[in-house]
Amino acid sequence: METVIRADGTGYSPAMRALIDQVRAAVRSDGGPGAIARGVAGVLRPFLDRHDLLLPVQRQADSTKYRQHVIHVEPDGIFSVVSLVWLPGQSTPIHDHVSWCVVGVHQGREHEIRYRLVEDGVAAHLEESGDGFNRAGSTAALTPPGDIHRVMNPGPEAAISLHIYGADIAALGSSIRRCYYLPIRDRAPTEHGGA
Numbered sequence: 753m754e755t756v757i758r759a760d761g762t763g764y765s766p767a768m769r770a771l772i773d774q775v776r777a778a779v780r781s782d783g784g785p786g787a788i789a790r791g792v793a794g795v796l797r798p799f800l801d802r803h804d805l806l807l808p809v810q811r812q813a814d815s816t817k818y819r820q821h822v823i824h825v826e827p828d829g830i831f832s833v834v835s836l837v838w839l840p841g842q843s844t845p846i847h848d849h850v851s852w853c854v855v856g857v858h859q860g861r862e863h864e865i866r867y868r869l870v871e872d873g874v875a876a877h878l879e880e881s882g883d884g885f886n887r888a889g890s891t892a893a894l895t896p897p898g899d900i901h902r903v904m905n906p907g908p909e910a911a912i913s914l915h916i917y918g919a920d921i922a923a924l925g926s927s928i929r930r931c932y933y934l935p936i937r938d939r940a941p942t943e944h945g946g947a
């Protein structure tokens with residue numbers, strides 16, 4: 753397979769075309785969103801250290817905010833592949849997703865903070881439910897609901913990750929279902945004082 757580069761610089765490396773072929777098979781296998789996402793994560797993992805995976809345009813950053821490059825949308829919209837590029841210090845808002853989502857870190861590292869939405873019938877707030885530093889080569893599979901998180905690049909180098917979503921990201925513009933601009937509170941202690 754040869755590299756395909758369109759006039760605007762977008763296109764596919766041979767490695768990306770091989771990845772897309774394997775994702776297509778995984779997405780069309782039997783199983784619910786969780787099983788599909790786990791299968792796609794397994795497909796993505798061996799490609800993450802391929803330095804020929806992304807075209808130069810798909811690695812470009814934006815000095816003002818993290819940047820999304822849509823690499824592929826399946827013709828029937830059943831899945832999309834994008835690269836996200838963060839410069840040190842850049843962050844997403846706190847958000848969740850429109851569909852299952854698989855993330856694989858290609859370069860650098862990303863700090864993910866996960867949250868739980870707490871609603872008491874009158875008001876709502878967020879509680880932090882965990883966090884982790886995801887290094888190059890690591891994958892994670894997210895399945896809504898309960899996938900509220902924020903991702904940032906703690907530095908020192910640019911971070912690039914591949915994201916595969918079970919939706920048409922070109923039509924939607926983003927994988928984000930909703931952003932959460934809510935107070936963040938410590939988790940309330942239980943009656944017995946347990947964690």
Ligand SMILES: [Fe+2]
Pocket residue numbers: 847848849901903
């Ligand atoms: Fe996300």
